[in-house]
Amino acid sequence: MPPSSADFIFQPIFGNSIFLTKPVLLVFLSVIVAGTFFTLSARKAAIVPSKLQFAGESIYTFVRNGLGKDVIGPEFMRFVPFLFTLFVFILTNNVFGVVPFLQFPSMSHIGFPVGITIFSYIVYHYVAIKKHGLKKYLTDICFMPGIPKPVYLILTPVELLTYLVTRPLTLAMRLFANMFAGHLLLLVFTLGGEYLLTSGLIMKVLSLFSFSFAVGLSFFELGIQCLQAYIFTLLTALYIAGALADEH
Amino acid sequence: MVNRVMFLAADAGPSPILPKPAEIIVGLVAFSILFVLLRTKAVPKFEQAYKERTDAIQGGLERAEIAQRDAAAALQMYNTQLADARGEAAKLREEARAEGSVILEQMRTTAQEEATRITTAARASIEAERQQAFNSLLNEVGTIATQLASKIVGEALDDQVRQSRVVDRFLEDIEKAK
Numbered sequence: 001m002p003p004s005s006a007d008f009i010f011q012p013i014f015g016n017s018i019f020l021t022k023p024v025l026l027v028f029l030s031v032i033v034a035g036t037f038f039t040l041s042a043r044k045a046a047i048v049p050s051k052l053q054f055a056g057e058s059i060y061t062f063v064r065n066g067l068g069k070d071v072i073g074p075e076f077m078r079f080v081p082f083l084f085t086l087f088v089f090i091l092t093n094n095v096f097g098v099v100p101f102l103q104f105p106s107m108s109h110i111g112f113p114v115g116i117t118i119f120s121y122i123v124y125h126y127v128a129i130k131k132h133g134l135k136k137y138l139t140d141i142c143f144m145p146g147i148p149k150p151v152y153l154i155l156t157p158v159e160l161l162t163y164l165v166t167r168p169l170t171l172a173m174r175l176f177a178n179m180f181a182g183h184l185l186l187l188v189f190t191l192g193g194e195y196l197l198t199s200g201l202i203m204k205v206l207s208l209f210s211f212s213f214a215v216g217l218s219f220f221e222l223g224i225q226c227l228q229a230y231i232f233t234l235l236t237a238l239y240i241a242g243a244l245a246d247e248h
Numbered sequence: 249m250v251n252r253v254m255f256l257a258a259d260a261g262p263s264p265i266l267p268k269p270a271e272i273i274v275g276l277v278a279f280s281i282l283f284v285l286l287r288t289k290a291v292p293k294f295e296q297a298y299k300e301r302t303d304a305i306q307g308g309l310e311r312a313e314i315a316q317r318d319a320a321a322a323l324q325m326y327n328t329q330l331a332d333a334r335g336e337a338a339k340l341r342e343e344a345r346a347e348g349s350v351i352l353e354q355m356r357t358t359a360q361e362e363a364t365r366i367t368t369a370a371r372a373s374i375e376a377e378r379q380q381a382f383n384s385l386l387n388e389v390g391t392i393a394t395q396l397a398s399k400i401v402g403e404a405l406d407d408q409v410r411q412s413r414v415v416d417r418f419l420e421d422i423e424k425a426k
Contacts, residue, residue: 005263005264008264018268018270019270019274023271024270024271024274027274027275027278028274028278030278030282031278031281031282031285034282034286035281035282035285035286035289038285038286038289038290039285039289039290041290042289042290042291042293042294042297043289043293044293045293045294045296045297045300046297047297047300047301047304049297053297056290056294057294057297060290060291060294061294064294080291081283081286081287081291082283084286084290084291085279085282085283085286085287088282088286089278089279089282108264109264109267109268109271110264110265110266110267110271111267111268111269111270111271111272111274111275112271112272112274112275113275114267114271114272114275115271115272115273115274115275115276115278115279116275116276116279118272118276119276119279176264176265180264
């Protein structure tokens with residue numbers, strides 16, 4: 001039986017609560033893992049860092065400077081906790097996709113990307129409204145300054161759609177689809193290899209290729225998982241930067 | 249036909265694009281927990297480490313700069329003092345030399361004077377002694393000569409007047425003979 005989206009459905013592990021499925025437990029595991037790791041690594045806050053502190057600090061610095069300071073500008077420090085949590089949360093859940101025995105990227109269930117997208121959505125709109133006021137913000141979106149009047153006929157709906165619908169939709173969809181497709185790809189080669197193993201001798205030999213391909217793809221997936229966490233955080237930072245900018 | 253549709257539907261499974269409300273809630277809650285955790289436990293500590301590190305490095309640099317400036321000032325001071333001391337020493341040496349030559353000159357003059365004085369005194373005393381000796385010799389010679397003459401002449405020359413006349417004549421003769 002070929003892999004399908006049905007493979008992404010998990011029955012509750014015990015009882016029949018919808019909160020006790022594998023993806024849900026993985027998400028909470030990610031909170032425990034990431035929370036523990038960064039709490040421990042930051043605890044001492046030494047001038048000369050230990051290996052653990054250095055590891056945690058490297059990731060923090062990457063987000064703080066690469067995604068916060070360089071993208072948002074002087075006001076970046078307010079948003080660093082949010083961006084840092086975004087990156088860490090998505091990264092941990094994505095990487096679960098290639099961790100042995102867990103082997104499921106929770107973000108391939110669209111509910112989770114939607115959840116964090118809601119936060120991004122609220123944050124960047126809230127920041128803009130607080131900075132410019134609701135009226136000016138909407139005017140800026142609808143009537144981009146310095147453009148001939150008739151163009152507004154086309155531009156205004158497009159801009160409104162971009163800010164209110166397209167941005168959150170693509171944000172959630174991009175993350176979900178990448179993780180979904182990646183996991184499906186790995187399923188194809190692992191299940192395929194498993195299926196070949198049950199067939200004749202030549203097929204058994206061929207299954208070796210299928211499995212090694214699955215292993216190779218796992219590393220490829222690891223790259224994509226990190227990249228998607230980065231992109232999601234980067235785009236959120238860009239939206240915040242846009243909200244803080246004087247002109248849209 | 250109905251069977252086939254049902255099979256396809258079962259095969260395709262439920263649409264993965266429709267989010268489950270439960271998962272959205274879990275996503276929101278889990279993210280919030282992690283956010284609070286990282287915001288309170290991780291970010292402030294990392295920032296603190298950053299700040300302390302910056303302070304440590306910057307403070308170290310500043311301290312080094314101050315120390316360098318102090319050292320340069322001290323060197324400048326010592327150099328000035330050294331130059332002063334050298335000048336002082338040279339001056340003292342010069343003074344000593346001048347003083348020495350003055351003293352030397354003085355001593356030479358004093359010695360010279362002393363020598364002259366001694367020589368003069370010696371010369372005077374020699375002259376006086378010579379005069380004295382000459383005078384006493386003169387008397388002696390007169391007496392001796394008188395005695396001699398009286399012996400030779402055999403004539404008593406007791407008469408004082410005659411005696412002195414004879415002596416004077418004798419001495420004149422001697423003087424003439426000289």
